[in-house]
Amino acid sequence: MYKILFALILTILSTTLAMAQTPTAAPTATITAPEENAGELGSEEYQAPLSVRFEANAEPEGWTALYEWRITRQGQTQPTVVRNDASLDYTFSKSGTWEIDLLVTFVSGGDTIVYDREPDKDSDTEHITRMGPLMETPYSVSISESNLEFPNAFSPNGDGINDYLNAKQANSKSIVEFEAAVFNRWGKQLYSWTDWRNKESGWDGTDHGHRCADGAYYLVVKARGADGRKYNIRKTISVLTGFKEEEK
Secondary structure (H helix, E strand, O other): OHHHHHHHHHHHHHHHHHHHOOOEEOOEEEEEEOHHHOEEOOOOEEOOOEEEEEEOOEEOOOOEEEEEEEEEEOOOOOOOEEEOOOEEEEEEOOOEEEEEEEEEEEEEOOEEEEEOOOOOOOOOOOOEEEOOOOOOOOEEEEEOOOEOOOOOEEOOOOOOOOOOEOOOOOOOEOEEEEEEEEEOOOOOEEEEEOOOOOHHHOEOOEEOOEEOOOEEEEEEEEEEEOOOOEEEEEEEEEEOOOOOOOOO
8 A cells, every 4th residue: 555655755755857848840851762861951952852851859758749740841931741740750842941940839738838040029928928939940961863874885804893884873863763775786675774863873885684785775764853844865785895994
């Protein structure tokens, strides 16, 4: 009996202590894809598509938290996306700079604490307290404009250099839709692929496992960039298996 009573008292004291603390949140932003960018969101310019997980990390317990994530394109006043969960997973697929802000309202009984960037609409009352923004400035995500380039030739000879035909990784960026195919001079499709970011997903110079002869082949690419730009590339590609790049 005493143990039950003691446990009840501890629960009441813990709840009272939590209620006495001013609730708050500590937002975080983590890049989840692509893998090479995984980790804490930085201030540099990124390529699309870029997936980011935003988390509120509200504390302490004992309050009901009402969330409002806002994603707004820089220069605009109305948010493009509004979500009301404790965490937000979002993939940025359009170029430009995007601001991500979090508004939180904590409610407990008749008490309300509000964190936002709005000027005081009404003065604090006994039951409503406005605390100002959770973050000094919103998170910012900058997505680059697109570009897509291909070489004129490649040398699929197994030397580890230029063994695959794919987009130039150093010059291509922010491509959100992509499909490419290679044809021989008689119009037969030899290969197709949809991943421009992984060079080894491109054409390796074979047709169903058989090495193609050196010469001219035809590349057809249809793609779309994060900035809305459409790419319709048709060009001749030279296969040069006898070419060896000199070591430097």
